[in-house]
Amino acid sequence: MSWNVFWIFALVSVLLWLAGSLCALYGRKRLSEILVFAGLLVFAAFIAGFWASLGRPPLRTSGETRLWYSFFMMLSALLTYMRWGYRWIPAFSLVVASVFICLNIFKPEIHDESLMPALQSWWFVPHVTVYMFSYSVLGCAFIMACAGLFRGSDIFLEPSDTLVYIGTAFLSLGMLSGALWAKQAWGNYWNWDPKETWAAVTWCIYLIYIHLRLSGKTGRRRTKWLYIVLIAGFAGLQMCWWGVNLLPSARESQHVYAVGNNVEYNQLK
Numbered sequence: 001m002s003w004n005v006f007w008i009f010a011l012v013s014v015l016l017w018l019a020g021s022l023c024a025l026y027g028r029k030r031l032s033e034i035l036v037f038a039g040l041l042v043f044a045a046f047i048a049g050f051w052a053s054l055g056r057p058p059l060r061t062s063g064e065t066r067l068w069y070s071f072f073m074m075l076s077a078l079l080t081y082m083r084w085g086y087r088w089i090p091a092f093s094l095v096v097a098s099v100f101i102c103l104n105i106f107k108p109e110i111h112d113e114s115l116m117p118a119l120q121s122w123w124f125v126p127h128v129t130v131y132m133f134s135y136s137v138l139g140c141a142f143i144m145a146c147a148g149l150f151r152g153s154d155i156f157l158e159p160s161d162t163l164v165y166i167g168t169a170f171l172s173l174g175m176l177s178g179a180l181w182a183k184q185a186w187g188n189y190w191n192w193d194p195k196e197t198w199a200a201v202t203w204c205i206y207l208i209y210i211h212l213r214l215s216g217k218t219g220r221r222r223t224k225w226l227y228i229v230l231i232a233g234f235a236g237l238q239m240c241w242w243g244v245n246l247l248p249s250a251r252e253s254q255h256v257y258a259v260g261n262n263v264e265y266n267q268l269k
Helices: 003-025 028-056 063-083 089-106 124-151 158-187 194-215 220-241 248-252
Strands: none
Touching: 003 028, 003 063, 003 089, 028 063, 028 089, 063 089, 063 158, 089 124, 089 220, 124 158, 124 220, 158 194, 158 220
16 A cells, blocks of 8 residues: 555545535435545545555654544544534535645655654654544634634534543643653653644643633623634644744754654664
């Protein structure tokens, strides 16, 4: 299994997700769930086959993390739809997932089969997958926030709360596992690396949202600001994920996995 056949699996998955999204919009809930789930199975088949062909988890490059994000985005959308029944959530989530799928199809240079020393750790898989899942759940919260801000209604706060609680919990697990990984790889739990700094900023934004939700009543003006906080949190996630790589300081980042930026250490061999 290679990137050369990814477009086939991606096309089948997107078509199934599109059909499922249309069924959701027309109130065919059961059929919609089946179609979206079928699309997830097709996408998961590629991930599994690609994993087997690489001989390592496909989590090394930005393209590979986008692969997981697309999968988790639609999984989160399916679970959100099953729980709250918002008929438009699969369609909006499909738009987000499709953007990352298209990037993977049209930017083949972002894929690399090498695995740098710092990534040869058993912390690698749980750290990245937990983060990608949290990003997808919080991505659904972002969609809810945009809808709520557009409609000027607080009806989307309750589902956003649940999504933020789940997403922030997994985000916290991701940061904890990352700290333990950093201790093993570089000798310190935290180094205020650019990516680590943005991770902390993003985590604090979601904690601010949770604090605001638990500390006061909802009013129209307050509701608006709550949605804005969620949107800011999602922007922070994007900055933490790939935006930080555009900063000049990223050249010295420990999270730029080039040989010169990583220490060879026996325990990861």
